[in-house]
Amino acid sequence: MPETAFQRDIAWSEQETNDKAPTVYEEENVQVVNTRKKTFIQRIAFRRSPLTHEPIWKIALRPVIVVLIPAVLWSTIAFGIGIGIFVVVSTTAATAYTQVYHFTTWQVGLVWIASIIGNILGMPFGGYFSDWVANRATSKNGGIREPEMRLPAVSIAMLCYPASLLLYGMGINYQVHWMVPTLGIFLCKSVSFSHCPSD
Structure with missing residues (x-):
């Protein structure tokens, strides 16, 4: 560059x-x-x-050499796990919904509307809400910003990400209503945007 x-x-x-x-x-x-x-x-x-x-x-x-820096290593692992989870959900959804719920191709396609809605609803949390939390903590700290000030906003994703995977995986495994794994897809995509800070 x-x-x-x-x-x-x-x-x-x-x-x-x-x-x-x-x-x-x-x-x-x-x-x-x-x-x-x-x-x-x-x-x-x-x-x-x-x-x-x-x-x-x-x-x-x-x-x-740069990836050995703890902050870079942590970011690489966290981002890699998030991408890996999304790839697993994307590649298994068609087979799971077809075999478990007997969805047709177009019905499987409609399931991904939940992903679009999750992205749209998650974007404000990844930008404006995260900035608001960090700015408020910065003002309380006398105008000095620390990286840890975004952690309260990220903690929402820390709870919702595992919950979304449980909804998706266990919902399909126990063959509950199709809305349960679809809600997992929605939650997975919404928190994947909400834990990405803007700076």
């Missing part, structure tokens, strides 16, 4: 006399040069100068 591999030529100001490198707050001592924006033609050109001069092995190994 051009914004990630952007080459910045930083020249320290001659006013900096001590050996200590300037901090983030000493912006007056830093001058950024060569920041001219490329034209549209330059951005879509097939032939251009490389975005980085780092060796390819270093670029290839960087994601492996």
Whole structure:
């Protein structure tokens, strides 16, 4: 990505006399040069100068190193489990509804309306509600925001996600009314949006 591999030529100001490198707050001592924006033609050109001069092995190994960071590892596992659950539900629904409830193809298709409704209802919780919870906690903390301030909003998904899987799996296993696993699909899709913070 051009914004990630952007080459910045930083020249320290001659006013900096001590050996200590300037901090983030000493912006007056830093001058950024060569920041001219490329034209549209330059951005879509097939032939251009490389975005980085780092060796390819270093670029290839960087994601492996980054995934060892606890926050990145946790996010990867959580997101991967969510995708895996959705894939399992998507691939088993047609067979389950056909064999257990004797649904036709078009009836199985109608079941996924629950997924659409769940997405629509879950989006406000993933954005506005999560922001509201974090902003309220930030104001109580004197204007300092911490990542943990989104946890109360995420806790809703922490309870509803397992509940949705139980509704779907046990509903089909015990052959209860078809609305029970369909409610599980609805809940699964709604909480998959509600636990995605906007920043």
